[in-house]
Amino acid sequence: MYRVTKEIEFCYGHRLLDYGGKCRHLHGHNGVAEITFETESLDPRGMVVDFGDLKRLLKTWIDGNLDHRMILRRDDPVVPALQAAGEPLHLLDVNPTAENLARLIFDHARAEGHPVVKVRLRETSTSIAEYAG
Secondary structure: OEEEEEEEEEEEEEOOOOOOOHHHOOEEEEEEEEEEEEEOOOOOOOOOOOHHHHHHHHHHHHHHHOOOEEEEEOOOOOHHHHHHOOOOEEEEOOOOOHHHHHHHHHHHHHHOOOOEEEEEEEEEOOEEEEEOO
């Protein structure tokens, strides 16, 4: 089995609803998505996937949808005020936890046809969430 991992850094803000800890307040992170791809055989170029293709496709999607955005649950009461102020948002049906963001990235990579097997999201240097399909 061959496996490669691509890291993509991005900055985002969020908060968690129905949560009693500090993360109930608006705050930000410098996140790193570690996206792992796996295949039993290499393509004709000798690759699992081309790192340049991954950067172009996945980094472009992350930059356009998650980077420097407030990622919030769709029913968060601050959404209308942030929308009125023209703030860039990415809205989810679930709390924007690191676990849910890892799955969001995984699902996007899978929908693009990549042989993704897991996504790890380093929310901080000591806090990592992982989703494997």
